[in-house]
Amino acid sequence: xxxxxxxxxxxLNEHTDSVNALSFSPCGRYLASGSSDRSICIWKVxxxxxIFRVVFDSQINALLWHSVEKDTLICGCEDGAVFxxxxxxxxxxxxxxxxxxxxxxxxxxxxxxxxxxLLAIGVxxxxxxxxxxxxxxxxATTKLPHPQYKPQIEGRDCRIRPRSIHFYERGKRLxxxxxxxxxxxxxxxxxTALWHIRSRDTPKQIASSxxxxxxNAIVINTLQDGVYLFKLGxxxxx
Numbered sequence: 132x133x134x135x136x137x138x139x140x141x142x143l144n145e146h147t148d149s150v151n152a153l154s155f156s157p158c159g160r161y162l163a164s165g166s167s168d169r170s171i172c173i174w175k176v177x178x179x180x181x182i183f184r185v186v187f188d189s190q191i192n193a194l195l196w197h198s199v200e201k202d203t204l205i206c207g208c209e210d211g212a213v214f215x216x217x218x219x220x221x222x223x224x225x226x227x228x229x230x231x232x233x234x235x236x237x238x239x240x241x242x243x244x245x246x247x248x249l250l251a252i253g254v255x256x257x258x259x260x261x262x263x264x265x266x267x268x269x270x271a272t273t274k275l276p277h278p279q280y281k282p283q284i285e286g287r288d289c290r291i292r293p294r295s296i297h298f299y300e301r302g303k304r305l306x307x308x309x310x311x312x313x314x315x316x317x318x319x320x321x322x323t324a325l326w327h328i329r330s331r332d333t334p335k336q337i338a339s340s341x342x343x344x345x346x347n348a349i350v351i352n353t354l355q356d357g358v359y360l361f362k363l364g365x366x367x368x369x
Contacts, residue, residue, distance in 0.1 A: 165191025207238025
């Protein structure tokens with residue numbers, strides 16, 4: 132069976148361990164890759180050429196190019212660190228840290244709401260929301276409640292782990308896909324769950340998800356058997 136994808140470039144020989152995160156820049160010219168080798172590599176998409184590397188103290192789990200600040204990359208690390216990286220040049224780069232007050236707790240996912248300038252961070256078993264760009268010594272955050280639904284699946288580690296997060300409704304709501312606890316749409320002001328795709332609706336562990344607001348849909352990628360498509364607010368797959 133032929134693939135629906137055509138290989139454009141193969142990017143090799145820079146990372147020495149698993150690649151955990153990828154993110155295209157808003158202009159489409161650059162691709163950032165983050166790895167368990169504790170480095171971020173930046174590549175030029177048109178040629179596949181490696182152009183920059185940043186090395187950290189722990190592995191990289193999440194990457195997100197800023198949609199407003201030019202050539203700014205946000206990264207989340209295994210040790211709980213979150214950084215803004217910008218002004219890449221042959222002589223170095225500028226770095227700013229978001230200090231959440233957590234330590235040795237992995238960052239799993241990130242999302243940015245450009246209109247309201249909000250940053251959401253999935254770290255450990257929590258989801259924090261903070262003001263984008265406001266970086267004092269420690270950053271004040273809003274923390275979402277934990278899911279009330281408790282899956283009972285024999286032989287499975289059912290700890291709370293946010294895997295993907297997505298703002299919608301101009302930053303008023305946040306969709307969180309959890310490894311074991313399904314997908315919940317949270318109202319940020321009231322801290323209440325608006326709808327919930329429970330793991331019994333798709334009895335699988337969630338690896339990641341993507342939201343398509345134009346189609347009013349969410350695509351959920353499971354660890355066990357691939358992809359499910361849901362309309363936003365529906366608990367039944369399409």
